[in-house]
Amino acid sequence: xxxxxxxxxxxxxxxxxxxxxxxxxxxxxxxxxxxxxxxxxxxxxxxxxxxxxxxxxxxxxxxxxxxxxxxxxxxxxxxxxxxxxxxxxxxxxxxxxxxxxxxxxxxxxxxxx
Amino acid sequence: xxxxxxxxxxxxxxxxxxxxxxxxxxxxxxxxxxxxxxxxxxxxxxxxxxxxxxxxxxxxxxxxxxxxxxxxxxxxxxxxxxxxxxxxxxxxxxxxxxxxxxxxxxxxxxxxxxx
Numbered sequence: 001x002x003x004x005x006x007x008x009x010x011x012x013x014x015x016x017x018x019x020x021x022x023x024x025x026x027x028x029x030x031x032x033x034x035x036x037x038x039x040x041x042x043x044x045x046x047x048x049x050x051x052x053x054x055x056x057x058x059x060x061x062x063x064x065x066x067x068x069x070x071x072x073x074x075x076x077x078x079x080x081x082x083x084x085x086x087x088x089x090x091x092x093x094x095x096x097x098x099x100x101x102x103x104x105x106x107x108x109x110x111x112x113x
Numbered sequence: 114x115x116x117x118x119x120x121x122x123x124x125x126x127x128x129x130x131x132x133x134x135x136x137x138x139x140x141x142x143x144x145x146x147x148x149x150x151x152x153x154x155x156x157x158x159x160x161x162x163x164x165x166x167x168x169x170x171x172x173x174x175x176x177x178x179x180x181x182x183x184x185x186x187x188x189x190x191x192x193x194x195x196x197x198x199x200x201x202x203x204x205x206x207x208x209x210x211x212x213x214x215x216x217x218x219x220x221x222x223x224x225x226x227x228x
Contacts, residue, residue, distance in 0.1 A: 004155070031214050033214070035218075040122065040220055040221075041220055042117075042119070042201060042218035042219050042220045042221050043156070043201070043203075043216075043218040044218070045215060045216070048214070048215060050214075058215065090155050090156075092155070094214045099144045099161050099163055099205070100161075100214075101146065101158035101161070102156075102158070102214060102216065104155025104156050104157070105155050106153065106154050106155055107153075107154075107155055
């Protein structure tokens with residue numbers, strides 16, 4: 001009963017390094033999302049993928065890229081990490097039906113020095 | 114960009130007390146969801162409200178959607194230490210188009226219930 005799986009759970013990077021956050025869901029959901037969570041700011045949408053083969057920008061896309069590899073997997077890439085990208089990153093998935101819950105992974109805690 | 118103002122940001126109360134968390138916006142939402150998040154985990158859905166004026170109850174939790182679908186509240190009766198956590202409201206807004214599930218989240222309310 002995995003749901004949404006994110007890897008890694010923790011990561012420390014130096015400014016300018018790159019890395020990819022991985023996300024996979026086993027619920028056959030069409031839509032997938034990447035959020036960042038910062039203290040006092042709730043969750044902010046970075047990118048989303050309404051269906052396999054499509055991606056679109058959310059509220060805070062600058063400095064990030066995404067790939068919807070297949071229906072199960074949606075990755076988030078930081079090409080040149082900056083301290084302002086220190087955050088907790090959450091991946092979520094959702095069926096295409098209206099008013100259904102988003103199912104979240106347990107997050108990746110990313111620190112950029 | 115639609116904004117959801119959630120208040121209060123922090124609540125520290127004693128076991129047995131009642132509390133209310135508010136979520137307000139200047140925009141009309143097609144639906145509003147409430148999530149609860151525990152440390153080290155992702156948010157988990159508590160309820161979805163869709164109709165203006167709708168009231169839903171989940172044991173000691175009562176959720177209300179405003180008549181104009183611009184605001185919502187979460188009321189907890191006789192809070193218990195197990196209610197401790199981060200509560201988030203999230204609105205689904207789409208102006209006649211398709212939302213693709215793009216939620217706008219409030220800032221969150223950190224609730225601590227002391228035994």
